[in-house]
Amino acid sequence: MNASEQIDKLIERTVDWRGQTLASVRKAILEADKEIVEEWKWMGSPVWSRDGIIAVGNAHKGKVKLTFMYGAKLKDPDKLFNAGLEGNERRAIDFLEGDNVNVRALKDLVRAAIGYNQAERLKKSKKASAAKAAKTGKAAKK
Template structure:
């Protein structure tokens, strides 16, 4: 497959598909980060065969099913798997190790040499998929005013 400059992709009907862009990102990395992103992608597909791959925010792989499940960002020293609604997920295996302070997202940072707990990760992915239709059915969250505020 020819090398694709993923940072310079124009949007349009002749653009590569999101799956092709993710393939290109994995190939472009050509180190442990590419291997890790490829393994994460494979586990996502195993956990949810109906997952939809997307390419958003000028270069971030996104996996969706009735809403965003997670993203796969790559950094110099980490591959970050961010779960869009991670704060609402049970994490009995303690996989979440990043973005723990927020009310919505949670993330897992994978570093060189880390072993992926595949069974626990697939369970977390399945839980995220199951949460999406429930979250959408509940409707938009309305902010609640505290007593004494305008």
């Protein structure tokens, strides 16, 4: 069973409002960018990635939690983050029963996370190229 099928099963098993909320969150995430990949990690967590992990979703007893891997690095003009605010890297959105998913704002946040992942990947690539050039003696002379 692939990751998308496992996420489908999780949503099916979660028959109350949490399953509906997780399905809405998932739909918004996947609509934000066609290149997002669904993964199944850590013994049962839906993970959405593009150029690195974007977010992890979980249905807990009284909430659906969507944790952004590098949420502390993202601008959140719509103030979606409401959990993990003290952390240096992660930020989360806790959806409680009756909460509506702000689809537009969530998509914007997902796109910001993708942009962050891509910028970090580019930085690492440039550092690796510079290190390789220095190692082979091809570093630019000033």
